Amino acid sequence: MTYCVAIKVEQGLVLTSDSRTNAGVDHIASFRKLQVFEVPGERVIFVQSSGNLATTQSVITLLQTAIRNSERHILNVPTMFDVAEIVGKTARQVIKRDEGQAQGVDFSCSLIVSGQVKGEAPRLFHIYPQGNFIEAGEDTPYFQIGESKYGKPMLDRVVNFQTPLDRALLCSLVSMDSTLRSNLSVGMPLDVIVYKSDSLQCGGIVRLQEDNEMFRQVRNAWSEGIRQVFENMPSYTAEICAAQPESRSSGDK
Amino acid sequence: MTYCVAIKVEQGLVLTSDSRTNAGVDHIASFRKLQVFEVPGERVIFVQSSGNLATTQSVITLLQTAIRNSERHILNVPTMFDVAEIVGKTARQVIKRDEGQAQGVDFSCSLIVSGQVKGEAPRLFHIYPQGNFIEAGEDTPYFQIGESKYGKPMLDRVVNFQTPLDRALLCSLVSMDSTLRSNLSVGMPLDVIVYKSDSLQCGGIVRLQEDNEMFRQVRNAWSEGIRQVFENMPSYTAEICAAQPESRSSGDK
Numbered sequence: 001m002t003y004c005v006a007i008k009v010e011q012g013l014v015l016t017s018d019s020r021t022n023a024g025v026d027h028i029a030s031f032r033k034l035q036v037f038e039v040p041g042e043r044v045i046f047v048q049s050s051g052n053l054a055t056t057q058s059v060i061t062l063l064q065t066a067i068r069n070s071e072r073h074i075l076n077v078p079t080m081f082d083v084a085e086i087v088g089k090t091a092r093q094v095i096k097r098d099e100g101q102a103q104g105v106d107f108s109c110s111l112i113v114s115g116q117v118k119g120e121a122p123r124l125f126h127i128y129p130q131g132n133f134i135e136a137g138e139d140t141p142y143f144q145i146g147e148s149k150y151g152k153p154m155l156d157r158v159v160n161f162q163t164p165l166d167r168a169l170l171c172s173l174v175s176m177d178s179t180l181r182s183n184l185s186v187g188m189p190l191d192v193i194v195y196k197s198d199s200l201q202c203g204g205i206v207r208l209q210e211d212n213e214m215f216r217q218v219r220n221a222w223s224e225g226i227r228q229v230f231e232n233m234p235s236y237t238a239e240i241c242a243a244q245p246e247s248r249s250s251g252d253k
Numbered sequence: 254m255t256y257c258v259a260i261k262v263e264q265g266l267v268l269t270s271d272s273r274t275n276a277g278v279d280h281i282a283s284f285r286k287l288q289v290f291e292v293p294g295e296r297v298i299f300v301q302s303s304g305n306l307a308t309t310q311s312v313i314t315l316l317q318t319a320i321r322n323s324e325r326h327i328l329n330v331p332t333m334f335d336v337a338e339i340v341g342k343t344a345r346q347v348i349k350r351d352e353g354q355a356q357g358v359d360f361s362c363s364l365i366v367s368g369q370v371k372g373e374a375p376r377l378f379h380i381y382p383q384g385n386f387i388e389a390g391e392d393t394p395y396f397q398i399g400e401s402k403y404g405k406p407m408l409d410r411v412v413n414f415q416t417p418l419d420r421a422l423l424c425s426l427v428s429m430d431s432t433l434r435s436n437l438s439v440g441m442p443l444d445v446i447v448y449k450s451d452s453l454q455c456g457g458i459v460r461l462q463e464d465n466e467m468f469r470q471v472r473n474a475w476s477e478g479i480r481q482v483f484e485n486m487p488s489y490t491a492e493i494c495a496a497q498p499e500s501r502s503s504g505d506k
Contacts, residue, residue: 150405152403153434156435157434167490169494170488181410214492218486221489222486226407233475235419235420237422238419244449245456246449247452
C-alpha cells in the first residue's frame with residue numbers, strides 16, 4: 001500500500017508520501033510516489049499517487065509525454081482545475097486500457113494533485129479512481145490517499161487552514177509515524193515537499209531516510225509525549241472496575 | 254459499521270463495543286453488539302460482533318437455541334477452544350444459508366469470543382468470516398473488529414499483557430474516542446464489560462450513554478493532552494521550511 005497526505009494551509013502546501021510498494025509481503029520495493037512538474041515563476045504542480053503502480057507510472061509518463069507532444073497539457077492550461085481534469089482523464093484512460101484483462105487484479109489508483117498557477121492561490125485536489133475529483137477548502141484543508149485511517153485522528157485534531165507551514169509538516173510526520181507503526185505496507189524513506197504560497201517554484205523533494213535524525217526525534221518525542229499523557233490521566237475507570245465481582249474462592253459456589 | 258475491541262491482560266478481560274448499525278447514512282439504529290452467556294461460578298462467555306446485522310443476530314439466536322435443544326453447546330463444552338469452534342461453525346452455517354441470494358450484499362461477519370471456563374485461564378479468540386479463528390497470546394493481547402484502524406495506534410503504543418485492568422479499559426476508551434471522531438458509522442452509546450480473572454461471573458454490561466460524565470472527561474483529557482504534546486514539540490521541521498524558496502516578487506522573474 002501507500003500513505004500520502006497533502007495539507008493546504010494559508011502559507012502554502014505540505015506534501016508527504018511514503019515510498020513502499022508491495023505485491024505480497026515478499027515483493028517489496030521503494031518507488032517515488034510524489035512527482036513535480038514546474039515552470040519556475042509561472043506554475044508548479046505536484047502529483048501524489050497510490051494504488052496500482054503500473055497504473056500510476058503510466059499516468060505520470062503520459063502526462064510527461066503530453067507536455068512534449070500535445071497542444072493542451074498540464075503546463076499550459078490556465079488553472080489548477082484544468083490540471084486536475086487532465087490528470088483525472090489520463091487516469092481514466094490508463095485504467096480503461098488495462099481493466100479488460102482484470103483476472104481479479106485491481107488496476108485502480110487514487111491521486112492527489114496540488115500546486116499553484118500564477119494568478120491563482122495554491123489549490124489541492126483529490127482525484128478518485130473514476131477520474132472525477134474534489135477540491136480542498138478551508139473547512140477540510142487536507143486529503144489523504146492509501147492507508148489513511150491510522151493517521152487521520154491526528155490530522156482531525158490538529159490541522160486547520162491557519163496552521164503554520166512548519167507545524168503542518170510536523171503534524172503530517174506524526175500522522176505518518178502512526179501509520180508506519182501500525183501498517184507494514186507503508187515504509188520509509190519518506191518524500192516531503194514544503195511549498196510556500198506564491199513562490200511558484202519547488203525547492204526540491206526532501207527525502208527522509210530511515211536513519212534521519214530529525215524524524216527520529218519527532219517519533220520519539222511524540223511517542224514519549226502521548227505515553228506521558230496516558231500515564232498522567234486520572235483513573236477515571238477505576239470505579240467501573242471496582243464494581244465487578246471479585247475472584248470466587250472454591251467455597252462460595 | 255462497528256468498532257469492537259477486546260483486551261486480555263493478566264488481571265482479566267476488557268471488552269468495549271459501540272452500538273451503531275447503519276445501512277446507508279439515513280438508516281441508522283442502535284443495536285447491542287456485545288452478548289453474555291454464563292453459568293455463574295462455572296463459566297462466562299462474551300461474544301462481540303461486527304458485519305452484517307442479520308447474520309450476527311442469527312448467529313446469537315442459534316447459539317441460544319442450541320443451549321436449549323442441543324446436546325453439545327457453548328455452555329457445556331469443556332474448553333473455550335470448543336466454544337470458539339462452535340461459534341465459528343454457527344457463523345459459517347448462517348453465511349452459507351444467505352449467500353446464495355447475494356445480489357452484491359455482504360453477508361459476512363467477524364466475531365470476538367472471549368471468556369473463561371473453570372479450570373482454564375481466560376481466553377480470547379478472533380473468529381473470521383470463514384469461521385476459522387485465532388487466539389490472543391501475551392505478545393498480542395488484543396483483538397479489534399470493524400473500523401479498527403483509527404484506534405489501533407493507541408493500543409499498539411500502550412497495551413501489553415501486564416497492563417492493569419482499569420488502564421486497559423481507559424486505553425480502549427481512548428481508542429474508541431479516536432474512532433468515534435474520525436468515522437461517522439461508529440456511534441454511542443458504548444457497551445463495556447470488565448471481567449476479573451477467575452470471578453467466573455459477569456457483573457453486567459456497563460452502558461456509557463452520549464452524556465456519560467466519565468467518558469466525557471476521558472475524551473477531554475485525552476484531546477487536551479495530545480494537543481499539548483503537539484504544541485510543546487520543538488519546531489523540528491523549521492529547517493526544512495526555512496530552506497524553501499520565498500515568494501517571488503513580480504520583478505524577479
